[in-house]
Every structure is written in structure tokens, then in C-alpha cells.
Amino acid sequence: MPLILETIVTTLSPEGALHLVPFGLIAEGDDYVLAPFRPSPTILNLDVDPYFCASSPRDVRVIAGAVTGRREWPTVACDRIRGRRLADSFGHAEFAVTSVEADATRPRYRGRLVHAAAHAPFIGYNRAQAAVLEAAILSTRLHMLAPDKVMAEMRYLAIAISKTAGPREREAWDWIEDKVAAHLGTEDRILADTDAARDGEASGVTC
Numbered sequence: 001m002p003l004i005l006e007t008i009v010t011t012l013s014p015e016g017a018l019h020l021v022p023f024g025l026i027a028e029g030d031d032y033v034l035a036p037f038r039p040s041p042t043i044l045n046l047d048v049d050p051y052f053c054a055s056s057p058r059d060v061r062v063i064a065g066a067v068t069g070r071r072e073w074p075t076v077a078c079d080r081i082r083g084r085r086l087a088d089s090f091g092h093a094e095f096a097v098t099s100v101e102a103d104a105t106r107p108r109y110r111g112r113l114v115h116a117a118a119h120a121p122f123i124g125y126n127r128a129q130a131a132v133l134e135a136a137i138l139s140t141r142l143h144m145l146a147p148d149k150v151m152a153e154m155r156y157l158a159i160a161i162s163k164t165a166g167p168r169e170r171e172a173w174d175w176i177e178d179k180v181a182a183h184l185g186t187e188d189r190i191l192a193d194t195d196a197a198r199d200g201e202a203s204g205v206t207c
Helices: 041-048 061-066 127-141 147-164 167-184 190-203
Strands: 004-012 018-028 033-036 051-057 075-077 085-086 090-099 108-118
Touching: 004 041, 004 085, 018 041, 018 061, 033 061, 033 090, 033 147, 051 085, 051 108, 061 127, 061 167, 085 090, 127 147, 127 167, 147 167, 147 190, 167 190
Parallel strands: none
Antiparallel strands: 004 018, 004 051, 018 033, 033 108, 051 090, 075 085, 090 108
């Protein structure tokens, strides 16, 4: 299996409008491949202006927000390409598209690294952040999965949120829960049930 890096990818339209979306970059040798599904503003932008930027967000709400319709996050100009990068990031990389593998469903854009920079130290992982990332990916596949499968995955991921999430992670999770609940037509709150179960275990008396 190839190495896939989960990032925030930004492209610009010919008019300069920013499109910001989570994307998995596929490592292939020294290059990275971007493979968006049609239809996609990313495809339209790259076909006109073959450059893209990938940022690693410090705030996991950017990922959850982007898959739930919240795309207005601060950006700054890229260093070497016409484009913009996420302002609050551990680092970013700028790419020029060197070739395109055409496909009616999912074209592949091979990106050659033009510039990369680090912006903040990365100290360690957080389970809640990883859970938000997985839930965000899950929320983009709701049309492909059975409701029972979705709920089982969300219940498992909610354990890490309940145990290790801070305010940002909980807000990000709430956005995703809202999206999942709307798709499934339910008002059940998975995290609330998980929190209640955890609190019940913590207050239990053992002999």
C-alpha cells in the first residue's frame, strides 16, 4: 500500500478564488499524486493553473470544518507558486503538476515539490485528533456505507474523543456528528452516550 498523507489542499481558480479541501496525497517516488473524484473544483482549478499547496493543520477543526461546509479558514500567500496556504499549520509544501493521468472518474495529478517549509514544532500525537480525522473521512463516505457500519465506527471513535479531546476536538466532533445524524435521520448523540457511560464507570463502586 502507498504512503498517503492527510493534508489540507488549496488551489486557485482563474479568478483567484480559493478552494480549500482535505486530501490524501499519495506518495510515488519523489512525487506526490493528487487524485480527486469528479466533479471537483480542484480539477477545474488544476486544469487551468497546475499548482497546488498542501498544509498540515495545527487545528483539527479545519479538517472537520472542510467536510461539513466550513471552509473559511485564514490563509496566507505561498512562497514560490501562485496560491495560498493554511495560515495555522505545522508546515506546508508547494507543488507543480508535471503530468496528468486522465480518467473519467478520478484523474491523477502528479505533483513535483517546488518548496516546503516548517512553521511550528510538532510535539506529539493526540488520540482525539486522530479520531476526528477518521470521522471526517467516514463522513465523506456515508452514501457508500450501511447505517450500522457508520454507527459502529462512530461509537468506536467517540471513545478517544471522550477520553482525550479538548474543546477544539469536541467542537470538530460535534460538526461531524451533526452531519452523520442528518444523513441517518436520527437525533441520537453518540458522544453524549459515550461520556455518560464513561462517567458511570468512573463513579462505580468495586468490592
